[in-house]
Structure formats: C-alpha cells, structure tokens
Amino acid sequence: MSRHAAARETSQLDRRLEALNSATELASGVLPEEILAGVLQVLDRASSRRSLSGDHTVVGFFGATGSGKSSLFNAVSGEEIATAAVRRPTTTEPLAGIWGVQGSDALLDWLEVRKRHAAAPIKGFADDDTGLILLDLPDFDSTRAANREIVQRMVGLVDVLVWVLDPQKYADAAVHNDFLAPLSSHGAVTIVVLNQIDRLPEHEVRPVLESLTAILARDGLGKVQVLGASAVLGTGVDKVRAAIRQVAMQRKAMSQRLAADVTLAAARLAEASGLPTGGTTAAGGGTAAGATAAAKARLAGELAAAANVPLVVDAVARSYRLEATRRTGWPVTRWLARFRPDPLRRLNLRREGAKPELNRTSLPPAGAPEQARTDAAVREFAEAASAGAPG
Numbered sequence: 001m002s003r004h005a006a007a008r009e010t011s012q013l014d015r016r017l018e019a020l021n022s023a024t025e026l027a028s029g030v031l032p033e034e035i036l037a038g039v040l041q042v043l044d045r046a047s048s049r050r051s052l053s054g055d056h057t058v059v060g061f062f063g064a065t066g067s068g069k070s071s072l073f074n075a076v077s078g079e080e081i082a083t084a085a086v087r088r089p090t091t092t093e094p095l096a097g098i099w100g101v102q103g104s105d106a107l108l109d110w111l112e113v114r115k116r117h118a119a120a121p122i123k124g125f126a127d128d129d130t131g132l133i134l135l136d137l138p139d140f141d142s143t144r145a146a147n148r149e150i151v152q153r154m155v156g157l158v159d160v161l162v163w164v165l166d167p168q169k170y171a172d173a174a175v176h177n178d179f180l181a182p183l184s185s186h187g188a189v190t191i192v193v194l195n196q197i198d199r200l201p202e203h204e205v206r207p208v209l210e211s212l213t214a215i216l217a218r219d220g221l222g223k224v225q226v227l228g229a230s231a232v233l234g235t236g237v238d239k240v241r242a243a244i245r246q247v248a249m250q251r252k253a254m255s256q257r258l259a260a261d262v263t264l265a266a267a268r269l270a271e272a273s274g275l276p277t278g279g280t281t282a283a284g285g286g287t288a289a290g291a292t293a294a295a296k297a298r299l300a301g302e303l304a305a306a307a308n309v310p311l312v313v314d315a316v317a318r319s320y321r322l323e324a325t326r327r328t329g330w331p332v333t334r335w336l337a338r339f340r341p342d343p344l345r346r347l348n349l350r351r352e353g354a355k356p357e358l359n360r361t362s363l364p365p366a367g368a369p370e371q372a373r374t375d376a377a378v379r380e381f382a383e384a385a386s387a388g389a390p391g
C-alpha cells in the first residue's frame with residue numbers, strides 16, 4: 001500500500017471515529033447505558049492503540065485447548081520460544097515474539113504482555129524492521145477464568161486474529177458462536193488455520209477444509225483465508241507465515257481492525273436506536289427524500305396565503321382595471337370610475353410619497369388562523385423533505 005493510500009485510510013478512520021463519537025454524544029441519555037459504554041470502550045481503545053506504535057502489527061494466536069497454538073507459534077517463529085505442552089498446565093500468560101524491538105515497549109505494556117522475546121530474524125519473513133509482534137495466548141476454553149478473561153481482552157486488542165483450529169473441534173459451537181460470528185465484521189484481519197492436518201487421512205484434508213470454509217461463511221466470514229497446516233511436521237507453515245507477513249508488511253491491519261470495531265459499534269448503536277441495520281440505511285446512512293418542486297410550491301402557496309398575497313394581487317388587478325377605465329374607457333364609465341375608490345389605496349398600499357417604515361398597510365394582521373396555517377405548512381414541508389432519513 002502506498003503512503004498516500006495509508007494516509008487516506010487513516011483520515012477516513014479519523015472521520016468515522018469522530019462520527020461515532022458525535023453519535024454517542026447524541027445518544028447519551030437516550031440509549032441504554034451498557035450500549036453506550038460499549039461504544040465508548042471502542043473509542044477509548046482506538047485512541048489508545050493509535051497513540052502507540054503504528055509501525056508494529058500485533059498478531060494473536062487464538063484457539064481451544066490443545067489445538068496447537070503454542071506449537072504453531074514456534075513453527076512460525078522458527079524457534080522454540082513457547083512451551084508446547086503434551087501435558088497440562090498449558091499457556092497461562094501471553095507471550096510475545098518480537099521482530100523489530102524498537103518502540104514496542106509501550107504497546108506491549110498497554111497489552112499487558114510481560115513475557116517478551118526478541119526473536120531472531122527469519123529470512124523472507126520477518127527482520128528487525130518488519131514491526132511484527134506474535135502473541136501466544138491461553139486457551140479460550142480454559143478451565144481457569146483468568147485465562148478466559150485474558151483471551152477476551154486480547155480478542156478486543158490485537159490487530160490480527162489467527163484462529164488455530166484442529167480437525168476434532170473445528171466445528172465446535174463455542175468458537176463459532178462466541179467468537180467468529182460476533183466478529184464477522186473483522187474478516188479483513190482474521191486468518192483461520194486448520195492445524196494438525198497430519199492427523200487426518202490425506203483424502204480427508206480437502207473435504208474438512210471445505211467444510212470449515214462453509215461454516216465460516218455461515219459465521220459471516222466467507223472471504224477469510226483458511227489454511228491447512230501441521231505445526232509438528234511443518235506442513236503448510238510457510239503459507240501461514242506468508243499470510244501473516246503480508247498483513248504485517250501492508251501496515252494497515254491496525255486501521256482495518258479499528259475500522260471493523262467502528263462498524264460493529266455503529267451497528268449496535270443503530271440497532272439500539274431502532275434504525276434498520278445493514279444496507280445503506282445503517283449508521284445514519286439514510287437519504288432524505290429532499291425538497292421536491294411540488295412541496296416547495298405548496299409551501300410557497302400556503303405562506304403567500306398567510307401573508308395576504310392573494311388579497312393584494314386581487315387589489316392590484318382591480319386597481320389596474322380601474323385605472324385603465326379612467327384613462328381609456330367610454331367617457332360615461334370613465335366619469336363614473338372617478339367615484340370608485342382605488343382598491344390599493346384602500347389597503348393603504350398606494351399612497352404617494354409613503355414611507356414604508358412610517359406608514360402601515362391596512363392589510364389584516366396575521367391572526368391565530370394564519371399563524372396555525374403557516375406552522376402547519378412549514379411542518380408538512382419539513383416532514384416531506386426529511387422522509388426516509390434516519391432519526
């Protein structure tokens with residue numbers, strides 16, 4: 001991605017965060033507290049993450065107990081950084097493998113990752129300026145609540161989510177219902193790995209990958225990358241590495257993740273406020289019908305009537321006819337016309353040398369009916385013009 005495109009993406013994220021902030025302010029006191037708290041958390045996280053290193057991409061390995069997160073973390077890193085466990089206890093604390101150590105401390109402090117390992121450069125994958133941070137994480141289905149909490153928090157913080165599944169448990173409801181489907185808006189920063197493919201008979205690898213792809217499509221992650229791998233044999237590990245490398249090198253995962261958070265938060269706000277979600281009307285995207293020519297004409301007509309314009313028009317017409325008769329008519333009618341009062345003069349609208357600021361017209365003043373008629377006309381116009389716009 002060019003520097004230019006990256007800047008554009010950043011300013012677009014700026015605008016969306018600002019809009020989400022305004023929406024939250026408008027909704028304060030109107031929508032339920034817990035919805036607003038969730039959105040504020042998104043805004044808060046976004047500003048924290050953006051104030052920290054934008055040159056680092058944080059990639060977390062998530063999955064069920066024994067799926068092979070630690071083993072895959074090691075295989076991708078090319079080092080035995082993490083302890084993969086044949087027996088329990090397993091990973092209880094996040095562990096970071098870092099390429100490009102400079103400037104990642106504050107970011108890791110914010111992530112609350114204490115165990116940090118400066119990893120050796122891997123040719124063609126990551127060297128000192130890749131700015132890549134891999135995180136080995138506890139199991140999302142851990143029996144320890146503290147571990148599950150860490151995972152929940154990390155799911156909300158990392159830039160890229162790598163889900164490590166295995167052939168036994170890849171279809172388990174827990175991972176799909178609790179994590180993948182709710183984060184379907186995060187497809188651009190999600191990679192799914194089916195690990196332990198060495199445990200499957202070769203002819204079953206493809207059907208299982210296809211079945212997993214189909215389940216992910218139902219989660220709303222139809223476009224996500226699905227890779228088969230064996231952390232133990234090393235099969236497919238290059239592809240996992242390449243996928244991670246590509247995301248890190250583009251330097252836009254952070255913005256994409258935060259953008260996905262904004263999308264999700266905006267959808268929740270829209271849902272809570274009873275607006276249709278999805279499609280163009282979600283998140284304030286509705287288009288007002290606008291002021292049609294017919295509505296404008298109706299409004300003008302009503303305002304004119306309330307301001308006595310027809311009365312004046314009528315008086316002008318009659319005055320003109322009278323004047324014409326006086327000047328050009330048959331002498332008898334011309335003579336009679338002299339005794340007819342000028343309708344305009346009667347309205348006090350035709351006094352020679354009249355000063356408008358001193359002389360009031362004799363038009364009837366606007367009373368309650370005219371006021372009501374004006375109000376109704378303006379209301380009707382506003383309603384017609386804003387039809388279809390979100391609340």
Ligand SMILES: Nc1nc2c(ncn2[C@@H]2O[C@H](COP(=O)(O)OP(=O)(O)O)[C@@H](O)[C@H]2O)c(=O)[nH]1
Nearest residue numbers: 066067068069070071084085086196230231232
């Ligand atoms: N056959 C096979 N075993 C694996 C694979 N990956 C991990 N394992 C084994 O599965 C067990 C759990 O692995 P670990 O990496 O600790 O899983 P974690 O709990 O997800 O971190 C260990 O005994 C690993 O050796 C794999 O790709 N194939």
Ligand SMILES: [Mg+2]
Nearest residue numbers: 069070090091
């Ligand atoms: Mg582990």
